[in-house]
Amino acid sequence: MDCNCVSDLLIPPVPALWTPGQSHHQARARGIAFPDWAYKPESSPGSRQIQLWHFILELLQKEEYNGIIAWQGEYGEFVIKDPDEVARLWGARKCKPHMNYDKLSRALRYYYNKRILHKTKGKRFTYKFNFSKVVLVNYPILDMANSPFFLAQNHFNGSTSTPDCSPEAIQSLFPRLPDSGRGTSLFDRTTAAPGPEGDKLRLDSFPFLSTGAPCYTKPPSLLGPYARNPPFDYPWGFNPYLPGAFSLNNCPKLPPGSLYPSQFYPNPLQSSLSQLPHPFSSLLPTAEAGERGTTGGTNGTAGGQPIRLCLPPYPGSLSLGRMDIGASLLAERERERAEANPPGTGGVSLGLGAGLQSPSERRGGLKQDPESDSDLEITDLSDCSSDNDNDHVFRKGPSLASRSQIVLDGKKGSVLPPVSSLPPTVSPHPLKSLKPVSPRPVSRPLSLSPPLPPHEKHRETETLKMIHS
């Protein structure tokens, strides 16, 4: 039969900035950008093929699909509005024509034990992601505990009302990064940048940068309509990890000194990352800037966008204190199999005092899963807004002048010297990472597959060529 597997080779075009369902309503959802690498099949150890959760994330990330699946409810929670359609898309992606929601949901259920996902009881077709889990799964090697992101997050969580310290501050720490991956064409599209074609950068190689820290998109109110969106004016030499670079001062809770532990640079990867710009930048809206409210979406998005995930707001609760998240995650991991810990257990905080202990020790009181299914340890972090409120922070250097031109693999890693030191871990196959989904709207009124504007297409092609070489 004919399946749409090809879609795997296509690149989604438009960046999908999460849009709060056009809504002004309720707690507006803030989108969080899920790190690119999270969407890459390669990032899923053990599986060469796209995984269901990746796929879900992809759909969630694109507003075109908001009619069938969308973030809703608590942070990380999403609802499958049209189970059959989602199943159909999944089936198309996997070339399983007989896929249906029953089967898809079975696969989803397997995630419960893995703690990647869990069901939101009481709400139909509603599930919730445990992002930290996802992160861990993808990048277990990272010592996220030491990441400023996480640290910030912890604090962030601690106080609900301190949004300040959080997202924005952190965000300001990183320069914008063009997107990545698969998409490769990200910036281009936007283009806004009249000229520089060289804005291609592949962050795939720096998964870590993305850090797993999904970032929130600013609520509409905060975001300008993309007023300014300089592709990125941060000097590549900027090292976000340098103390000086951070201006988390606004973050009262962050203990000085704890931000950049030496362990922060455990490996080459990390060091190289330090020169990378901020990945979240790709969140910048582009074409669809103007229109966002339609759920049915129609923007022309089709191709090359990297993946960006948008989540609904809520930093729920990271229950970890500032302890080491990594440890807790590990603990969780173990716990995972040990106890299927039914949700609903009390104990909100994951042992603040736990600190880094061996996974086996953690047992002590770590119990999370505050209530129901919210054991989600959120890893969100910064506000990845598209607007650069904090640009000024970085604005200083040679701005545009030094735009990077990193291309990918093999080609030239011009601007990022350390590229060579990057671990081969990620994205071995550029092409592969290029395209995640392109569910074609086989049936469905929704504009599942908007046409790609000519120029974009062109760009895309170019990009591909580049990658190829």
Place this chain on the structure above:
DNA sequence: ATCGGAACAG
């Protein structure tokens, strides 16, 4: 609607 066991595929 959900769940999870079991067999099976790649």
Place this chain on the structure above:
DNA sequence: CTGTTCCGAT
């Protein structure tokens, strides 16, 4: 290992 396919039980 990650589903896919069936399916009986809630």
